[in-house]
């Protein structure tokens with residue numbers, strides 16, 4: 001998340017890496033298919049990050065949401081060559097020296113689309129089939145040879161069956177990409193956590209070990225916690241402690257992996273969290289390291305202690 005306004009001091013003091021939550025997405029750069037990209041906002045973000053000494057994470061080159069108008073109808077290889085390949089090359093190339101790692105493809109897995117490969121039937125899939133993923137990575141590597149390239153996805157932490165299916169989809173896709181020699185460096189776990197879910201450290205630990213087995217770097221890329229729906233009549237303080245505990249449970253496993261390279265929260269303050277806009281019951285959600293008045297919550301202290309303990313175990 002890139003910080004301006006009242007949050008600027010926090011983004012300076014609390015973060016070494018920034019990520020634009022939406023500004024680098026295709027639909028934010030290109031209003032309608034065929035329009036030229038408008039890089040004004042992203043150039044400003046890149047300049048600010050450089051001025052403030054922050055590394056910048058790119059999010060995201062290929063995603064089925066936030067598309068230019070008309071992109072939802074793309075369906076042929078010719079469409080890919082005409083619109084998608086130039087988009088990837090243009091964005092990744094423009095920021096080849098400014099972005100140290102990219103979410104090249106975001107949320108490629110969707111078992112509810114009933115594909116044998118458990119992949120999402122997005123317009124990108126319609127254009128090239130499952131090979132759109134490897135093609136996107138190859139284009140990104142060509143345009144930004146120094147950037148580390150990630151596959152990014154969510155809902156792979158909890159013991160529910162539907163998340164097991166997603167983990168299977170992720171592992172199958174990674175296996176294919178690596179077997180094909182695709183230039184992929186990491187897997188990003190968004191970590192939009194939820195206190196209603198059932199966590200089993202053995203299940204998530206096994207998945208992290210399987211990811212490690214691919215030799216990939218791991219990253220937590222969009223950490224926040226949904227806690228409002230089962231907050232009941234708990235006090236705000238209790239709800240914040242519960243959210244911090246949800247982070248501890250999951251991150252204690254992830255941070256135990258020597259492959260885990262970094263943790264990025266999806267925003268710093270609940271005041272500007274996307275979660276607050278999800279539903280009426282979410283307007284008071286307590287899911288980030290700083291509250292509505294930018295004061296630290298227990299989650300901020302929890303993250304600090306998790307990082308401190310990790311540094312002693314993985315000093316590199």
Ligand code: G3I
Nearest residue numbers: 021022023025028059060065066106154190222266273274
């Ligand atoms: O405020 C701007 C306005 O100035 C601008 O003119 C207008 C033009 O589109 O957009 C407004 O910004 C909105 C932005 O959020 C800031 O609130 C965008 O409309 C809106 O599309 C954008 O939504 C973002 C969404 O992705 C789609 O890009 C959310 O902030 C962001 O939290 C969400 O993030 C996604 C990750 O990329 C992938 N994982 C799930 C996560 C949550 O959905």
